[in-house]
Amino acid sequence: MTTATAMTRNSEPRTPNPEPLVQLREVTKVYGHGDTAVRAVDQINLQACPGELVLILGPSGAGKTTLLSLIGGLLHPTSGSIQIAGTELTALSPAALSRFRLQQLGFVFQFFQLLSALTALENVELVLRLGGCTFSQARQRAEELLVRFGLGHRLQHLPRMLSGGEQQRVALARALALQPPVVIADEPTGSLDSHSGEQVIHLLRQLVDEEHRTVIVASHDLRIQHVASRVFRCGDGHLEELPMPQSEL
Ligand SMILES: Nc1ncnc2c1ncn2[C@@H]1O[C@H](COP(=O)(O)OP(=O)(O)OP(=O)(O)O)[C@@H](O)[C@H]1O
Ligand SMILES: [Mg+2]
Numbered sequence: 001m002t003t004a005t006a007m008t009r010n011s012e013p014r015t016p017n018p019e020p021l022v023q024l025r026e027v028t029k030v031y032g033h034g035d036t037a038v039r040a041v042d043q044i045n046l047q048a049c050p051g052e053l054v055l056i057l058g059p060s061g062a063g064k065t066t067l068l069s070l071i072g073g074l075l076h077p078t079s080g081s082i083q084i085a086g087t088e089l090t091a092l093s094p095a096a097l098s099r100f101r102l103q104q105l106g107f108v109f110q111f112f113q114l115l116s117a118l119t120a121l122e123n124v125e126l127v128l129r130l131g132g133c134t135f136s137q138a139r140q141r142a143e144e145l146l147v148r149f150g151l152g153h154r155l156q157h158l159p160r161m162l163s164g165g166e167q168q169r170v171a172l173a174r175a176l177a178l179q180p181p182v183v184i185a186d187e188p189t190g191s192l193d194s195h196s197g198e199q200v201i202h203l204l205r206q207l208v209d210e211e212h213r214t215v216i217v218a219s220h221d222l223r224i225q226h227v228a229s230r231v232f233r234c235g236d237g238h239l240e241e242l243p244m245p246q247s248e249l
Pocket of ligand 2 (some may be wrong): 064065066
């Protein structure tokens with residue numbers, strides 16, 4: 001599969017790094033068996049390079065969450081190869097896969113999935129502690145990230161005391177805490193109001209522009225097209241690359 005030249009928001013042509021960080025070859029995921037089997041992902045090829053924001057659009061049931069879960073090592077494919085930073089995920093033991101996910105992949109979900117008994121600060125600190133930081137390192141890094149995302153005044157709040165947009169920014173801080181090169185976001189604006197959604201979209205784009213990360217987003221939110229490097233339509237388990245919107249050219 002060839003990689004199209006990505007366009008930035010500023011319409012500057014940008015040649016992607018030739019080394020893809022995410023590489024899927026002929027990946028298939030079938031749920032169930034026999035008559036009730038569902039081929040949610042069907043022989044998909046996809047690659048994404050550092051500094052690219054790849055958007056996957058598609059209707060409900062198209063296979064978007066399944067695809068992101070495969071890329072993120074949360075699901076094992078029925079067949080095919082999934083490489084992240086040159087490591088074949090399908091060859092890792094469960095323990096090695098958990099370690100790999102912690103260091104290399106950051107996840108953002110539609111409903112945030114923060115730990116409800118922990119404050120905003122503690123939610124981010126926890127990942128840092130799991131990643132081997134000392135208590136003081138974890139506290140400092142967590143605070144820095146939350147301040148950067150405009151949450152310096154919400155450090156001690158529990159998730160239920162935060163708005164949806166604030167919770168999603170905590171989730172983003174948590175996903176980025178260990179500086180993973182790949183960030184996967186499943187409907188990250190799906191439960192946010194318009195303004196909060198725009199803030200999250202802006203933060204995702206910053207990750208690509210300023211930190212050169214690879215961001216893969218599944219969404220129904222057409223606004224994300226305007227910050228995407230490449231856009232795919234997912235349907236019946238297949239991916240089709242779409243031309244970039246006219247406004248980007
Ligand atoms: N655990 C599962 N067991 C069986 N079938 C499943 C499972 N998870 C998903 N499916 C099926 O796989 C297909 C793709 O589901 P998936 O959740 O990936 O879609 P999606 O594009 O993320 O949809 P949505 O936009 O509603 O989130 C659907 O037909 C769904 O019913
Ligand atoms: Mg989904």
